[in-house]
Amino acid sequence: MSINQLIEGIIAKKSPIVVGLDPRMEQLPEEIIKTYEDQGCSPYDIVKNSLIEFNKGIIDSVKDLVPAVKPQVAFYEQYGLAGMEAYAETCRYAKASGLYVIADVKRGDIGSTSKAYSLGHLGKVLYKESKLNDFEADSVTVNPYLGDDCLGEFVDEIKAYDKGMFVLVKTSNKSSEQLQNLSVEGKKIYEIVGEMVNDWCQKTIGSKNYSPVGAVVGATYPSEMDTLRKVMPNAYFLVPGYGAQGGGGKDVVNAFNADGLGAIVNSSRGIIFAYKNSGLPYKEAARQATLEMQTDINTALEEAGKKYW
Amino acid sequence: MSINQLIEGIIAKKSPIVVGLDPRMEQLPEEIIKTYEDQGCSPYDIVKNSLIEFNKGIIDSVKDLVPAVKPQVAFYEQYGLAGMEAYAETCRYAKASGLYVIADVKRGDIGSTSKAYSLGHLGKVLYKESKLNDFEADSVTVNPYLGDDCLGEFVDEIKAYDKGMFVLVKTSNKSSEQLQNLSVEGKKIYEIVGEMVNDWCQKTIGSKNYSPVGAVVGATYPSEMDTLRKVMPNAYFLVPGYGAQGGGGKDVVNAFNADGLGAIVNSSRGIIFAYKNSGLPYKEAARQATLEMQTDINTALEEAGKKYW
Numbered sequence: 001m002s003i004n005q006l007i008e009g010i011i012a013k014k015s016p017i018v019v020g021l022d023p024r025m026e027q028l029p030e031e032i033i034k035t036y037e038d039q040g041c042s043p044y045d046i047v048k049n050s051l052i053e054f055n056k057g058i059i060d061s062v063k064d065l066v067p068a069v070k071p072q073v074a075f076y077e078q079y080g081l082a083g084m085e086a087y088a089e090t091c092r093y094a095k096a097s098g099l100y101v102i103a104d105v106k107r108g109d110i111g112s113t114s115k116a117y118s119l120g121h122l123g124k125v126l127y128k129e130s131k132l133n134d135f136e137a138d139s140v141t142v143n144p145y146l147g148d149d150c151l152g153e154f155v156d157e158i159k160a161y162d163k164g165m166f167v168l169v170k171t172s173n174k175s176s177e178q179l180q181n182l183s184v185e186g187k188k189i190y191e192i193v194g195e196m197v198n199d200w201c202q203k204t205i206g207s208k209n210y211s212p213v214g215a216v217v218g219a220t221y222p223s224e225m226d227t228l229r230k231v232m233p234n235a236y237f238l239v240p241g242y243g244a245q246g247g248g249g250k251d252v253v254n255a256f257n258a259d260g261l262g263a264i265v266n267s268s269r270g271i272i273f274a275y276k277n278s279g280l281p282y283k284e285a286a287r288q289a290t291l292e293m294q295t296d297i298n299t300a301l302e303e304a305g306k307k308y309w
Numbered sequence: 310m311s312i313n314q315l316i317e318g319i320i321a322k323k324s325p326i327v328v329g330l331d332p333r334m335e336q337l338p339e340e341i342i343k344t345y346e347d348q349g350c351s352p353y354d355i356v357k358n359s360l361i362e363f364n365k366g367i368i369d370s371v372k373d374l375v376p377a378v379k380p381q382v383a384f385y386e387q388y389g390l391a392g393m394e395a396y397a398e399t400c401r402y403a404k405a406s407g408l409y410v411i412a413d414v415k416r417g418d419i420g421s422t423s424k425a426y427s428l429g430h431l432g433k434v435l436y437k438e439s440k441l442n443d444f445e446a447d448s449v450t451v452n453p454y455l456g457d458d459c460l461g462e463f464v465d466e467i468k469a470y471d472k473g474m475f476v477l478v479k480t481s482n483k484s485s486e487q488l489q490n491l492s493v494e495g496k497k498i499y500e501i502v503g504e505m506v507n508d509w510c511q512k513t514i515g516s517k518n519y520s521p522v523g524a525v526v527g528a529t530y531p532s533e534m535d536t537l538r539k540v541m542p543n544a545y546f547l548v549p550g551y552g553a554q555g556g557g558g559k560d561v562v563n564a565f566n567a568d569g570l571g572a573i574v575n576s577s578r579g580i581i582f583a584y585k586n587s588g589l590p591y592k593e594a595a596r597q598a599t600l601e602m603q604t605d606i607n608t609a610l611e612e613a614g615k616k617y618w
Contacts, residue, residue: 043437046436074418074426074429077425077430078434079442080434081393081397082441084393106418110482113384116383117386120383121386125387125389132352132356133388143452146480147482147489149482173420173455173459175456179453182493184492184493189498
């Protein structure tokens with residue numbers, strides 16, 4: 001799916017929102033796990049099946065409300081092969097549900113190695129005409145520490161397969177300032193990375209004025225976000241840090257351009273585990289939390305004169 | 310396995326060398342693939358079994374010569390679940406063969422997400438007393454762009470399970486200079502990251518004067534390596550870029566301390582695909598290439614007065 005299709009989805013659903021699929025066994029509804037325990041499944045299958053069922057439930061309950069989901073691969077990888085089976089099935093199911101899938105993998109390596117990541121997550125890996133890359137997504141997150149010969153490898157598959165990426169520019173965590181906010185001749189590292197991203201953007205702008213090369217910019221740093229919006233006018237921002245990490249609707253307004261587009265805000269725990277605080281079943285709780293987030297963000301955008309619908 | 314055990318292995322085998330296990334289907338010996346094709350295996354099983362057989366062959370042929378192997382996870386991840394099955398089996402087999410396994414995963418994320426990576430690759434992930442983390446290794450490579458709240462999560466498991474990590478400081482690729490060589494008040498970013506690593510080192514030095522928190526420093530930048538050796542006196546350096554990427558024995562000497570320890574040099578393609586240029590069967594070619602690398606490095610160390618054996 002292309003960046004243009006993501007934009008169409010955002011407008012059609014009135015929802016610049018991506019739901020983060022970050023399941024943890026200890027936070028899943030007990031009844032899901034119990035089903036597979038009662039069936040006498042192995043621990044491997046209990047974990048795999050529970051993660052899949054939970055994610056499918058979330059996807060089913062929010063797919064008419066949001067254009068995209070973002071599985072965080074770490075929460076699958078930690079469970080080994082059982083987790084990776086669940087990850088693959090989650091990506092497949094989300095795509096089949098018409099959602100744009102952002103693989104939050106934060107990969108990045110030297111050129112030839114980034115090529116393998118890029119082919120695996122965005123492109124095609126064939127053996128005798130059989131497609132092997134079970135982890136194919138629409139977009140990936142990429143770490144810029146290794147520079148352009150890393151980023152460029154991803155751009156190849158982005159162009160060839162109409163995919164996308166979000167480069168880590170200013171992350172939402174507290175210690176992101178340690179490296180990202182250092183000053184080089186009056187310019188912060190995050191600005192310099194933003195300029196690197198912008199160079200790739202300018203080479204890849206699509207018909208809707210946005211590039212498939214985007215940036216991760218945390219909701220927890222509104223002033224940095226304001227700066228970065230100007231540095232990368234044609235980049236889509238993937239904005240983590242809303243909700244559980246502390247950001248609210250007003251904190252993310254600066255991520256959007258004057259056209260009301262240019263950003264998609266993530267919430268993970270605040271949506272998928274909303275049932276913990278609401279007393280509702282998990283699917284209904286997720287749906288309600290998504291609707292509340294939608295109202296919060298759209299209200300803030302309307303107040304800022306950034307109505308896109 | 311601990312950093313002390315890695316050091317003991319280096320001395321016992323007279324070999325500060327790690328063999329990079331970066332298999333690619335198109336470069337494996339044809340006879341391996343043919344075996345599984347002739348058995349009528351599915352493409353999934355052909356890939357999985359070929360990668361496993363190739364890696365086991367390499368491990369068997371070099372395990373008495375080197376103390377460690379380094380699978381680069383990208384070359385498995387690209388093949389989806391078939392690749393990850395091969396990755397898990399490769400880690401298990403290498404550990405069972407007495408080798409120290411460095412998982413070249415270059416992970417790194419916000420705290421709670423890095424915790425999942427850390428538990429999965431270094432620690433324990435249990436479900437009802439069943440251990441699920443199939444990808445457990447002795448050490449991981451970690452990207453520092455997100456700062457200390459990322460690195461700190463890995464240190465927790467390093468301490469709890471006697472494991473290790475190598476933080477990317479100065480990578481071997483050409484565009485590593487783009488961010489890593491920027492100057493902040495006269496200090497390069499790689500030096501600043503080196504100081505971050507050194508802070509963790511000083512808190513975790515072991516009985517052999519080295520810390521389980523190490524650094525990735527490319528063989529392709531000898532002068533940066535010289536600087537970084539001083540910045541992180543107690544860090545073990547994982548040195549990529551030898552061989553196929555252009556570095557030689559003389560280029561890596563500065564990675565070692567005066568005691569002849571403190572570094573382990575990686576070669577991937579130069580060893581595992583040595584058969585392509587030698588006419589020998591792949592296992593013998595790998596063994597011969599390893600012996601040549603051992604002579605090259607030990608000779609350079611001896612000439613530099615850094616004999617450790």
